[in-house]
Amino acid sequence: MSAVPSLPTVVFVGGGPRTTGTLLAIAARLREAGTPPADRALDIHVVDPYPAGPGRIWRSEQPEQVWMNNTSDQMTIYADGDPHVPGALAGPTIADWIGEGGKFIPRRDAAIYLREAFDKAVAALPPGVTVTEHRAKSVSAARSETPDGSRTIRLDDGTKLHADVTVLAQGYLDVRQDGAAHPGHTPPGYTVDQDFSHLPAGEDVLVRGFGLAFIDLMMMLTEGRGGRFAWEDTPIDSQLIPEYHPSGREPVLWVGSRRGVPYRSKLPDGPPQVTPRYLAEDVLARLPRTSGGVLPDGVLESLLNAEITDAWYVTLAESGVAESGRISLTVDEIHTLVDPWVDGFIAGDRDGAQDLRAKALQILEAAVPDPEDRLDLERLDRPFADREVDGDAVEDAVEDIVVANLRRVASRHFPQDGALYSTLVTAFFAAGSLAAGGALSAADQQYVASLASTFSYVCSGPPPERLANLVALHRAGVVRFLGPDAEFRTLPEGSPHRYASSSVSTSFTDRPVEVAADRLVDARLAPLSADRLTDDLLSGLLAEGEIVVKERGQSAVITVDPDDRVVASDGSVADSLFLIGPTSSSPVIGGFGRPNQATQVFPANDALAATVLDTALTRDASATRSRELRSARS
Structure with missing residues (x-):
């Protein structure tokens, strides 16, 4: 001892x-x-x-x-x-x-x-x-x-x-992977610690995941293999997109995900600091709760919608663009539209609050003539949801979305984007604190899990230079886009290839061509799972009942109390x-x-x-x- x-x-x-x-x-x-x-x-x-x-x-x-x-x-x-x-x-x-x-x-x-x-x-x-x-x-x-x-x-x-x-x-x-290892498959994990030397030059590789792990993978397999990005060599989009000079050692990466597009670019100037108006402590203290301290279903989502809406349009009104006709409402007028619907939810009048919300959104939309200045979080979060694209044109559509994002960031013309970023960060932490305190119903806990995806997409994206690199690699034929709702599957024995991917998105007027390959990379961190922990210390504590692993969305977390002390299986x-x-x-x-x-x-x-x-x-x-x-x- x-x-x-x-x-x-x-x-x-x-x-x-x-x-x-x-x-x-x-x-x-x-x-x-x-x-x-x-x-x-x-x-x-x-x-x-x-x-x-x-x-x-x-x-x-x-x-x-x-x-x-x-x-x-x-x-x-x-x-x-x-x-x-x-x-x-x-x-x-x-x-x-x-x-x-x-x-x-x-x-x-x-x-x-x-x-x-x-x-x-x-x-x-x-x-x-x-x-x-x-x-x-x-x-x-x-x-x-x-x-x-x-x-x-x-x-x-x-x-x-x-x-x-x-x-x-x-x-x-x-975490350990389920079942036996599949030939040619790179499972989820920290990108830097994985071995990609088996990915040969010029060969098609399917990639599942379009977040930061993919961006790291992309750069390691291109610039990391001797390729070069030259900003001075391209007259088109010269301020945005470089030209890629390949080394000849790169594989061809076919990337797909649920959204079908990469995370949104980080803002080069950084987001502004915001003070919550509706997710503030004094407002949360006024909310009705059950005897167990749980908030009614849907209240969190309602407050978050109000917070984002108010911050977006108030930032637009405060930015000095009112004189140019981009918004015809003052800050006080915006508060007057949003406050009543929040008060209605707090008072428990959901139907009335929904009516007030719908009317407020109509007035706000009418006050902002340019659709690019309006808040449409659903369209932002699911850019293919409201559009139809010919299957053969999906790659151009993905590139157009990325380039539009880069132009928007480079213009510094949309201060409300920074407000959205900061408000989502504030709201995500507020929601996490409510969840940690046991104040959220099962339905709202699921909402927080879905919010995590939107939070990552809007707030945890790559630098703009990396999205420019992505477009350059696509134009060079080194990165290809599968589009939204990409499904990946293992092909039966005897097939010419091991894996295949196609999109099941309803955005397409016809089904895109299926892509088959011998190699598949899961470009993401592995979700935590109680039965697949590789950390011996934590596995031992779990086996002894000294820690508890609780599912949260598509992953899991280890339960701690408000002082960060671990909670045992018996609640101690x-x-x-x-x-x-x-x-x-x-x-x-x-x-x-x-x-x-x-x-x-x-x-x-x-x-x-x-x-x-x-x-x-x-x-x-x-x-x-x-x-x-x-x-x-x-």
């Missing part, structure tokens, strides 16, 4: 940005409290096979073609600009650190920035607090036989660590076992925040730091307490 140290010990399993941000918060809190006395010192261990700071996702050993999808001046690991985290350690944004803002940079360029932040956190800790880094993988976290809640963390190099407090921060998890909550990151049921997913803005992540890091310190520095015999499962995040 591992020896029990004399100092309280905290073990972080995973050393990426969330752990780094939490260590910065711990350092700030201990600095405020002054140097702890000798009997209140602390021993911290960080376990990760990758360097602490960047961790796996942001490590330096990855292709330069894999970019961040935010500009450098929109990202920081330091919380000093967040008004809700006073006393935070100060540090530079990524833009300040590299000396250049407004650029999308390779993900690996942030590795040194994050490592320096980790080192800064360690250096800021007072005497008596030590940090030890272990370049290893944690394989188990067994409870001790004592009632103090401590654990023994076993590493794959044979090391055993005593932990009074354990914080699980492994980030995105790999262990005082000293925490879990954070994208696998958690918490709405806080990322590790970075926007500079000089109120964020979700930095207050969460600060709260976790306070709880971890309180738990570690006040060890006693009552380490495990039980709470009702309804207090846990769902």
Whole structure:
């Protein structure tokens, strides 16, 4: 057995940005409290096979073609600009650190920035607090036989660590694939860690998924194989689309998805900060609830629709375009249209509220003559839903949609797009917080799961340069488009190829030609699944009933309480076992925040730091307490 140290010990399993941000918060809190006395010192261990700071996702050993999808001046690991985290350690944004803002940079360029932040956190800790880094993988976290809640963390190099407090921060998890491996099939996973050397030059490859994982794959198999993008060589769309010069080593990528188009471009200037009007705490407090604190079905969707509508048209009215005739309503007039329908929903008059909403939308549409200035989230989210396309013309139709998006972004003529982005982000976190607090019905939880898809499509897209690269590759014949509602299937033995794809979309006036190939790539992260976890530590906790994996939409999450403590299968909550990151049921997913803005992540890091310190520095015999499962995040 591992020896029990004399100092309280905290073990972080995973050393990426969330752990780094939490260590910065711990350092700030201990600095405020002054140097702890000798009997209140602390021993911290960080376990990760990758360097602490960047961790796996942001490590330096990855292709330069894999970019961040935010500009450098929109990202920081330091919380000093967040008004809700006073006393935070100060540090530079990524833009300040590299000396250049407004650029999308390779993900690996942030590795040194994050490592320096980790080192800064360690250096800021007072005497008596030590940090030890272990370049290893944690394989188990067994409870001790004592009632103090401590654990023994076993590493794959044979090391055993005593932990009074354990914080699980492994980030995105790999999962085992169902059934036997299929020849030529690359299953879902983190693109950088997958081997695509088996994809031969010039051969057709089917790709399922059109999100960021596809963009990374596309760049690794083109520019990463020696191809070159030349902006100066094309007179057409010279400000938007480069010309691609192939190396001859590229496969031909046939990409398809449900929407049939890539995620929307990121805004190069960054989104504006918005203050919620209808998803605000005071409005949410007025909503009727059941005796269990659950909101009536549909209320969340109604408030979100109102929030987006109001923000879109108010931004248009405030942007100075009213004089040009793009909108004929004032801000107050817009509020007067939207407020009553929200009041109706709050009062429980759904039919009346729906009538008011319909009338308001009619007035708003009439006040905005240009359809490109109007809000049509359904058309934006499903660009093929209201159009018919000849099957042979689907590739041109996809390219037209991408180029139109690029022109819109480049024009900087549509400030309401930024408002939509920011409002969706705010609404997504508000919905996640309501879900975590058990306030959403089953129907609204499903709505939140569907909202996640729209959120990713609008808010988590690639840099505009990457969409320009996509168009250039399509024009060069290296990337081909399957269109919307693409279905992929394995062909029976004896067929000339292993896989085939075709579209079942009703948007087509005739069925597109079926594409068959010997190779299929699933360009997406694998959804979390309880029975397919590859993380030995989490699998062990699951087998012991110490964690619960709950389905959420097409994936799953590990249930935690509002303090990020894991919830066991019997509903109890262990005082000293925490879990954070994208696998958690918490709405806080990322590790970075926007500079000089109120964020979700930095207050969460600060709260976790306070709880971890309180738990570690006040060890006693009552380490495990039980709470009702309804207090846990769902």
